[in-house]
Amino acid sequence: MTNLKQDRDLRPVDADDAVLAAAGDAGAFERLYNRHVPRIHSLVRRMIGADLADEVTQDVFVRAWQKLGSYRGEAAFGTWLHRVAINVILGRRKQLGIRRERFVEGEGVVGRLSSNPKGAETAIDFETAIELLPDGAQQVFVLHDVEGYKHGEIAQMLGISSGTSKSQLHRARMILRDYLDR
């Protein structure tokens, strides 16, 4: 909701800068970067973890720069950039798949997080807990509860069924109950 509103507010300014950036104006692209980096970095951090967030955020903006020629102003720039980001993130996650899988099964932080006993002493706040969720649960939770996508859309993006999307969402929420920090 807030994201949509933000898009509308930035729309006129963004439209001008997007046209200039598409024509090769790096200064205009830097202004777009400055306005949108908090949102993109937060999305990346929640979906892929803090370790890789900086690197993947840079990938997102580089990809956006390369693809700007195909942006025709049909959606708000923020909305378009968000889709570019999701694609970059999902591509990156596919590469990471095998490594992360081991984390979930093994002794990693993720494994500990998913079985965190209620009331355990923990310094992990809600944001960090999202970053440490098991893979599938994390993607669905961020896309559904944070970003507002519907199960049908998420199923399509991730190549899973709507039913899987729903059960992963429930799994994520159940885990995160223990990390409500307020």
Next chain:
Amino acid sequence: MSDRWTEKLSPYLDGELSAVEREQLESHLAKCEECAAALEQLRRVVGRARALEDRPPATGLWSGIAERIGAAPSDAKVADLEARRRSKVARLRQRRLSFSLPQLAAASIALIVISAGGAWLVSRPAGPAAERGASSVSGQAGLVSAPVAGHSATSYDAAIVELERIIDESRDQLDTTTVRVIEENLMIINQAIVQAQRALAEDPASEYLNEHLAATMRQKLEFLRRAAEMTRAVS
């Protein structure tokens, strides 16, 4: 609390249960404190997710991006930079104008179809078609490229505001496709005006750019005028 019930809590929160399932769960919730407490926590999780604040990265990432897109000022000599700036400006100007003409062509094509009476469903030409449109528009440029004679900047702005108001007021009576076509075309024309203004700022003396800007602004005025006529006819 059993899995049979807890699994239904998220779908319940999201309004995805059937009426029967909802009733069954609600009567269980009335009896089972554990499930009721879990539901409350899940509700808080969802609320917390919606209220998350975006945070910028702790360290600046722009310089790394600038380097990768070839925009970072290196430690080259000042003369080098100046030469590069000049060639970049020239390149930009060229690309900007070649970008705007097909877009303008697309706008005028859509406008012609729209004003040809009753044909509300318009699909904008894309790709090769737009390219062909570009050459025909350059051909026609002479028709519209006279400076905006007799219009001061203020009367131009006032006319734009007035026409936008008329269109805005009858927006509800227009079908969605028409509104979308009007908005898309306005966006294209506005983009073209911005491009022309920027190019002009870099080369204020250019007669071609001055005429191009004037033509684009006239086109916007003309487009709004026709759109307003159409909306009047409808309402």
